Each structure stands twice: as structure tokens, then as C-alpha cells.
Amino acid sequence: MTEREKTDETLSSIRDYIRLCYSQMMQYKVYLGHGHINPVDEARQLVLAAVYLPWNTDDALLDGKLLVSEKQRILAFIDRRVSQREPLPYIINEAWFMQLPFYVDTRVLIPRSPISQLIEQQFSPFLRPGPVARILDLCTGSGCIGIATAYAFDTSTVDLADISGEALEVAKLNVEKHEMQEQVHLIKSDLFSNVSEKYDLIVSNPPYVDREDLASMPDEYQHEPALALGSGPDGLDICKDILAQANDYLTEDGLLVVEVGNSEIHLMQQYPQVPFTWVDLAEGGNGVFAISAQDLKQHRALFQKV
DSSP, X not given: OOHHHHGGGTOOBHHHHHHHHHHHHHHTTOOOOSSOSOHHHHHHHHHHHHTTOOTTOOGGGGGOBOOHHHHHHHHHHHHHHHTSOOOHHHHHTOEEETTEEEOOOTTSOOOOOTHHHHHHTTTTTTSOSSOOOEEEEESOTTSHHXXXXXXXXXXXXXXXXXXXXXXXXXXXXXXXHTTOTTTEEEEEOSTTTTOOOOEEEEXXXXXXXXXHHHHTOOGGGGGSOGGGTBOSTTSOHHHHHHHHHGGGGEEEEEEEEEEOGGXXXXXXXXXXXXXXXXXXXXXXXXXXXXXXXXXXXXXXXXXXXX
16 A cells, blocks of 8 residues: 555545645655646646546635545546656646637647737737738647637637647547637648648747757656657757748738747757747747748748758
8 A cells, every 4th residue: 555545544625635735746846837837726726626626616615525436536646647747737638728728638738838928919919910811720739729819810710730630639629629610620731731721820839849858858748749849959840841831821911920949049040040020928938939921931942941
């Protein structure tokens, strides 16, 4: 019997198990980076999810006594989080992005992109004024960016494209969850290979982790699909392909927005003459740039050399 299993005789309430989970997370120094920045909040959500209660359950219920089966489920969740280092969203199959819930599992990255800050502003001031007919979320994963963008531009058609059929299965669940089947469509595509439309806005959070950062990432990231993380020695293999091709799929006054995280330094060093607009992310995050269709066209030969 493990130490956690022995607690079954001494702990009885939801509050007791939140405290236990918090203590275990602190003792074993779990990494927080997939939703919460406060371990108390994460412990609360994990325990409540284990007994099928929402994260914002009234505190008055936290002293309720637990069934043996509920205790066992909580302990199993704690073990997955602390011993196996699974990120919380994979354990509870839910992540929040822009105050919207999304289904997630290990087929997709856990939503956390700072592009959310641009979506909230409808990509102002970078996107030209006027109607937005079509939007493409390239390398969509769970579909969170595209679906959130569909909420922001509720008269636009939004396409979600990804090379991974498994990722698109998750994205399809989220399209249905948000009842957006009429507005949001799925495309299985290796970048633009199966894309045929032109878009006013292309948004992408592609794989961008460079080799050095990939090797030093905490254990929690090992549960995420490798296909969605690394992209060559400098993290830019896929980004360079996007830059070389995107102009063919943008309207004349269209906009490309891409997240490259810490690999922004590599991009700036390799293309000092390209007028990337690096977004000031007031709520945190880095490495998101915007570039117009016209600038992509002007520098297309440069991108295609690499």
C-alpha cells in the first residue's frame, strides 16, 4: 500500500483531498504550464473533476464526505499528475482558451497560445478594416484558435487545417461541442497542400520548438504529441514553409499571423530585412508576428531560398 492509499483512512472530505493534492504537487515539484499558475487552483480543479464537479463549485460543498469509490478516483488522478507528470487538461480532458472550454487528449497540444490576445481584439490594428470573409487556422490541433476566431468573426467562414488526422478528430469534437458545423470546416492538409481558397486572415500556431529547448522541456511536455512541438534545429522548418507559400492563399490585402515562441530570435537573425511586426502581448507571451500579403509577396524569393 502506498502512502497515498493509506490516506484513505484519515481523509474524508473534498477539502481534505484538495489539501493532499496540493501538498503532493509541492513535495514532488510538478511543473505548472498548461493552464494554471497557482498549484492550489490546479489541485482544486483536479479533485473536483475527479468527483464530476465543476471547478467553480460552491465552497460549501468542499466539506462533503466522499465515497470510497470517489476517493479512489481522486487518488488515481493525483498519481497521474504527480507520479506520471501528466498535465491536468489531459487527465480531465478539458482545457480553457479565451474563456471557452475545449476537449483535449494526447492527440493534440494543450491550448495556451497568446494569439488569444489578438483574437480578443479582432486582430486590430494589424488586420485591415472591413468584412472578413474567410479565415484559415493552419496547424489547428484541437481547433481552439480557429473556433475562438469564429466567435470573434461570427459572419466569417473558418477552415481548420492540420496534417494529423488524429488532431482533426479532436478538432471535430470541438466544432460539434461549440455547434459551429455550419461556420467551421476541417481540412486534412500538409500545410497548404489541400487548401484551395484565398483567405483574408491566416493564423497559425505551428510546431516551433528548437532542438535545444525541446531537450530541456519539463516531463509534462513529453505527454504532448512530438509532431506538434519540434521543428528542426532552429524551430523554424515549418514556419519557413508557411512564409514561402502563404501569399498564394491570401487575398491582396490579407494578413498572416504566426506564433514562433522563443524561436523569434532565429527568425529575426535569418531575415533581418523582412518587416515582421512583432506583437506586444500585454498579458504575457512572446514570439507572435504579423505580416501582410504584400510583404510576403515582396520577399517570397528570399523565403524560398531556404
